[in-house]
Amino acid sequence: xxxxxxxxxxxxxxxxxxxxxxxxxxxxxxxxxxxxxxxxxxxxxxxxxxxxxxxxxxxxxxxxxxxxxxxxxxxxxxxxxxxxxxxxxxxxxxxxxxxxxxxxxxxxxxxxxxxxxxxxxxxxxxxxxxxxxxxxxxxxxxxxxxxxxxxxxxxxxxxxxxxxxxxxxxxxxxxxxxxxxxxxxxxxxxxxxxxxxxxxxxxxxxxxxxxxxxxxxxxxxxxxxxxxxxxxxxxxxxxxxxxxxxxxxxxxxxxxxxxxxxxxxxxxxxxxxxxxxxxxxxxxxxxxxxxxxxxxxxxxxxxxxxxxxxxxxxxxxxxxxxxxxxxxxxxxxxxxxxxxxxxxxxxxxxxxxxxxxxxxxxxxxxxxxxxxxxxxxxxxxxxxxxxxxxxxxxxxxxxxxxxxxxxxxxxxxxxxxxxxxxxxxxxxxxxxxxxxxxxxxxxxxxxxxxxxxxxxxxxxxxxxxxxxxxxxxxxxxxxxxxxxxxxxxxxxxxxxxxxxxxxxxxxxxxxxxxxxxxxxxxxxxxxxxxxxxxxxxxxxxxxxxxxxxxxxxxxxxxxxxxxxxxxxxxxxxxxxxxxxxxxxxxxxxxxxxxxxxxxxxxxxxxxxxxxxxxxxxxxxxxxxxxxxxxxxxxxxxxxxxxxxxxxx
Amino acid sequence: xxxxxxxxxxxxxxxxxxxxxxxxxxxxxxxxxxxxxxxxxxxxxxxxxxxxxxxxxxxxxxxxxxxxxxxxxxxxxxxxxxxxxxxxxxxxxxxxxxxxxxxxxxxxxxxxxxxxxxxxxxxxxxxxxxxxxxxxxxxxxxxxxxxxxxxxxxxxxxxxxxxxxxxxxxxxxxxxxxxxxxxxxxxxxxxxxxxxxxxxxxxxxxxxxxxxxxxxxxxxxxxxxxxxxxxxxxxxxxxxxxxxxxxxxxxxxxxxxxxxxxxxxxxxxxxxxxxxxxxxxxxxxxxxxxxxxxxxxxxxxxxxxxxxx
Numbered sequence: 001x002x003x004x005x006x007x008x009x010x011x012x013x014x015x016x017x018x019x020x021x022x023x024x025x026x027x028x029x030x031x032x033x034x035x036x037x038x039x040x041x042x043x044x045x046x047x048x049x050x051x052x053x054x055x056x057x058x059x060x061x062x063x064x065x066x067x068x069x070x071x072x073x074x075x076x077x078x079x080x081x082x083x084x085x086x087x088x089x090x091x092x093x094x095x096x097x098x099x100x101x102x103x104x105x106x107x108x109x110x111x112x113x114x115x116x117x118x119x120x121x122x123x124x125x126x127x128x129x130x131x132x133x134x135x136x137x138x139x140x141x142x143x144x145x146x147x148x149x150x151x152x153x154x155x156x157x158x159x160x161x162x163x164x165x166x167x168x169x170x171x172x173x174x175x176x177x178x179x180x181x182x183x184x185x186x187x188x189x190x191x192x193x194x195x196x197x198x199x200x201x202x203x204x205x206x207x208x209x210x211x212x213x214x215x216x217x218x219x220x221x222x223x224x225x226x227x228x229x230x231x232x233x234x235x236x237x238x239x240x241x242x243x244x245x246x247x248x249x250x251x252x253x254x255x256x257x258x259x260x261x262x263x264x265x266x267x268x269x270x271x272x273x274x275x276x277x278x279x280x281x282x283x284x285x286x287x288x289x290x291x292x293x294x295x296x297x298x299x300x301x302x303x304x305x306x307x308x309x310x311x312x313x314x315x316x317x318x319x320x321x322x323x324x325x326x327x328x329x330x331x332x333x334x335x336x337x338x339x340x341x342x343x344x345x346x347x348x349x350x351x352x353x354x355x356x357x358x359x360x361x362x363x364x365x366x367x368x369x370x371x372x373x374x375x376x377x378x379x380x381x382x383x384x385x386x387x388x389x390x391x392x393x394x395x396x397x398x399x400x401x402x403x404x405x406x407x408x409x410x411x412x413x414x415x416x417x418x419x420x421x422x423x424x425x426x427x428x429x430x431x432x433x434x435x436x437x438x439x440x441x442x443x444x445x446x447x448x449x450x451x452x453x454x455x456x457x458x459x460x461x462x463x464x465x466x467x468x469x470x471x472x473x474x475x476x477x478x479x480x481x482x483x484x485x486x487x488x489x490x491x492x493x494x495x496x497x498x499x500x501x502x503x504x505x506x507x508x509x510x511x512x513x514x515x516x517x518x519x520x521x522x523x524x525x526x527x528x529x530x531x532x533x534x535x536x537x538x539x540x541x542x543x544x545x546x547x548x549x550x551x552x553x554x555x556x557x558x559x560x561x562x563x564x565x566x567x568x569x570x571x572x573x574x575x576x577x578x579x580x581x582x583x584x585x586x587x588x589x590x591x592x593x594x595x596x597x598x599x600x601x602x603x604x605x606x607x608x609x610x611x612x613x614x615x616x617x618x619x620x621x622x623x624x625x626x627x628x629x630x631x632x633x634x635x636x637x638x639x640x641x642x643x644x645x646x647x648x
Numbered sequence: 649x650x651x652x653x654x655x656x657x658x659x660x661x662x663x664x665x666x667x668x669x670x671x672x673x674x675x676x677x678x679x680x681x682x683x684x685x686x687x688x689x690x691x692x693x694x695x696x697x698x699x700x701x702x703x704x705x706x707x708x709x710x711x712x713x714x715x716x717x718x719x720x721x722x723x724x725x726x727x728x729x730x731x732x733x734x735x736x737x738x739x740x741x742x743x744x745x746x747x748x749x750x751x752x753x754x755x756x757x758x759x760x761x762x763x764x765x766x767x768x769x770x771x772x773x774x775x776x777x778x779x780x781x782x783x784x785x786x787x788x789x790x791x792x793x794x795x796x797x798x799x800x801x802x803x804x805x806x807x808x809x810x811x812x813x814x815x816x817x818x819x820x821x822x823x824x825x826x827x828x829x830x831x832x833x834x835x836x837x838x839x840x841x842x843x844x845x846x847x848x849x850x851x852x853x854x855x856x857x858x859x860x861x862x863x864x865x866x867x868x869x870x871x872x873x874x875x876x877x878x879x880x881x882x883x884x885x886x887x888x889x890x891x892x893x894x895x896x897x898x899x900x901x902x903x904x905x906x907x908x909x910x911x912x913x914x915x916x917x918x919x920x921x922x923x924x925x926x927x928x929x930x931x932x933x934x935x936x937x938x939x940x941x942x943x944x945x946x947x948x949x950x951x952x953x954x955x956x957x
Contacts, residue, residue: 367773369715380717380767389760390753402752406809409800415956418800422949425755425796426789432759433785436766440781445773446713506747513731513745513753520727524877528719531708531873543711544869545774546858557770557778565786569938 001054004071004123007040011086012116015109029108030090033115037087040119044076048486055125067187070125074257077333077490078122078250081340085242086115088465089235092348095461096355097233107147107233114140114239121247127176127186134172138165141244144236145228157227160602164224168214175207189258196259196266205266208255216248218307219277222300223602229296230360234351237292241299241347242340249306249336256314257493264318270311275423278304282430283570286437286563287597291350291360294438295343298386301427302339305398306332308420312404315414317495323504324408329491330501331400334483338385338393338476345469346382349375352458353442357451362438362559367447371455376443378466383435385473388428391514393476398424403505433566441559448553478514480507560595567597575604655904659741662908667733671883672696674890674919681923696883700876708872713773721768722870722877725761729884732757736891737812739898739911746812751799754811761881762788769866776858780865783934787850787862790941791840797948798833804955805829815895832951834893839944841889845882848926850937860934890918
């Protein structure tokens with residue numbers, strides 16, 4: 001416990017020396033964060049390797065529950081991405097967020113505070129502590145989204161985030177209060193059998209799903225996610241997308257550990273929400289032009305995949321199939337870690353692009369692979385992993401979920417899981433399309449604007465964290481056996497007597513095939529290069545392009561045109577806004593074409609509804625006369641009304 | 649021990665032959681059939697071997713726009729297809745590796761090849777190649793569910809999650825109630841096969857107009873050895889995906905080498921069928937292709953539904 005507490009303290013204080021130091025404040029705080037990460041990772045690895053579970057308890061039965069902090073296997077599993085991304089983000093921020101951007105000292109201070117809140121949250125075993133850490137996390141993230149407060153976009157994003165996170169917290173207050181009524185203690189722990197099926201259990205479950213779902217960004221509740229991720233500094237986006245939204249998943253995982261007998265419809269609800277978030281998340285990502293908004297929609301997609309895994313596990317738990325349970329939960333938890341790694345990586349690499357060119361608009365980028373080879377490689381590794389392509393880590397976790405879905409379906413036990421299969425296949429194919437679009441338009445081809453042409457490689461302090469994350473992606477992808485025992489310990493609490501996931505999936509064969517693939521690729525590359533070396537170096541030539549040599553950069557396929565086919569094909573769900581040119585006459589005027597895909601919930605439903613509501617509230621002006629006696633009359637009338645209501 | 653060694657060796661030889669040497673023959677066969685149907689004599693059946701030999705000698709030209717990603721396309725596609733070929737049974741002979749869930753690895757290896765090909769097309773900065781890449785990813789988003797519904801149906805029918813028992817399910821034909829779903833699966837996969845291998849009626853590898861192409865337009869700028877890899881990869885893909893269609897149809901024969909021969913015969917027959925289809929149909933208009941692919945999704949989805957009853 002000492003390691004963990006020290007790590008917590010260091011993370012919380014990491015930004016403080018930087019407030020007073022005139023120089024090197026950023027390096028000092030990043031160094032403190034690294035030490036904190038190393039200590040915390042030590043504690044987490046100790047628990048996941050089978051060591052004793054450290055806990056912090058109050059001596060007496062104060063505050064309704066003795067235990068405050070318990071670093072069990074689930075907590076340790078979630079602690080790893082928190083600390084890894086925080087340390088990577090801190091080093092990245094040293095050069096990424098310098099004086100020129102404004103408030104760097106405060107960003108570091110709040111970044112440390114947010115990390116500490118996350119570290120506290122994963123291990124919180126007391127309801128009050130959990131809610132305290134939850135709120136600290138929400139406020140920290142709100143302040144960080146607001147970093148560039150001179151931009152209206154950032155203020156709006158932070159406002160939307162604050163409203164939605166507090167809506168979620170309100171639901172959590174209700175749910176925890178209901179739970180405490182059942183358990184009779186503020187301790188977070190196992191609930192009695194039969195509770196889940198009761199009416200109270202249903203209410204609690206739904207409240208939890210709204211509260212945690214708002215944080216995780218499950219599809220109809222995702223409204224805060226794209227604007228906040230786009231507006232925050234990139235290392236903050238990386239932490240938010242990689243870890244903060246996973247705290248919603250942590251809550252759901254905790255809920256599953258407390259319930260011994262979930263009804264089948266819980267699992268079905270998880271699967272339904274997961275399918276909707278997954279498919280719509282990637283579909284809306286396809287329609288985006290803003291690099292960071294695109295990545296944010298992909299976070300929604302990956303939350304969908306995690307929910308599919310949790311849903312399969314829940315179905316297994318309800319129907320008594322331990323193998324399905326193990327595969328579903330293992331896939332979900334591994335995907336939590338994997339998504340933190342590759343999405344953190346993608347946000348850092350995307351941030352390097354923004355840093356180098358000053359724009360997030362895909363249509364104004366292009367050809368950056370030449371100027372930024374390392375960033376380009378990092379983004380490619382992240383794209384490769386997020387599409388679930390072997391041999392990187394995204395494949396392994398999706399593979400677990402696929403195996404679970406196949407198992408559930410094959411033996412006439414639960415044929416509906418074929419929907420999971422189809423959803424995963426569609427998500428995979430669409431994600432591939434979307435990342436081919438993102439990587440292709442940003443890094444390949446020729447620069448579309450002067451800003452893109454003048455891009456420079458990111459400084460080493462920014463490249464190193466990307467390298468660490470990319471390495472972790474490769475390591476888990478090629479050697480999944482290395483994490484399998486820890487994964488099994490993490491899921492052990494989610495069900496009873498779960499079989500080892502490594503025995504259900506043939507992980508060593510993945511290693512063999514990944515190495516074969518790498519060897520073959522190496523051999524073929526050598527063969528191609530051998531052919532090149534024997535001849536004189538050919539002159540530098542432009543792209544042949546069927547004889548349209550030296551075509552203008554503007555003639556390249558843009559991100560929008562690349563996705564046009566799919567966006568048009570899915571217009572019955574995406575509703576893209578297209579302002580097409582009206583070409584008339586033999587000599588038409590110059591014209592503009594614009595297309596863009598607004599968010600379905602925020603832009604199409606909530607904003608109009610709130611605007612209408614605000615207009616309706618104007619009617620209340622009638623009652624606001626501004627005269628004190630009238631207000632006193634209102635008080636009297638209300639009191640009278642309440643009196644009559646209580647008596648009758 | 650020595651008794652078991654010989655069949656294993658023979659199996660390995662057959663596999664090496666089918667994967668490494670045979671593929672370029674299949675496009676040659678298809679072209680020959682098409683030529684005969686049109687009343688021409690056509691290029692020799694071995695034409696692709698000659699082309700590959702020639703390309704291996706040729707100097708590769710690289711545009712100054714391109715980066716290493718340009719090479720990753722051909723290299724990665726062939727490497728991924730070779731690994732995928734380890735997993736697939738050739739007729740009723742055993743594959744090198746068979747394990748639970750290899751179907752998914754197989755499908756994702758094909759996806760890896762597609763991803764790298766698309767990126768290497770975008771690397772040229774050419775409008776034509778971007779167009780081809782956009783079409784490739786759009787159409788494959790529909791082909792993928794068709795493939796997976798087929799896998800799901802076979803997994804349900806055979807109770808297994810590995811390619812080998814799924815595809816070597818000859819018993820499905822004899823069990824009357826399973827032959828209907830199997831036919832639907834093969835119909836769905838046939839559509840996937842035509843689309844993934846860029847054959848008529850989805851795509852025409854021989855058209856002269858780049859605006860109407862999908863796959864060919866993505867590789868316009870490759871030359872020399874990279875182009876040789878692309879051509880070999882395309883023919884290997886015909887064999888690997890062809891095995892999906894051929895395997896379930898083959899009868900189980902008594903001897904191992906007979907099974908190998910039967911598989912070769914099946915592949916030849918598949919080439920003939922593709923040649924006939926290509927000769928007798930016209931290429932669809934680009935906006936009709938998604939409807940064709942949706943038909944494939946529906947066919948394999950119906951197969952699954954039939955198995956539920």
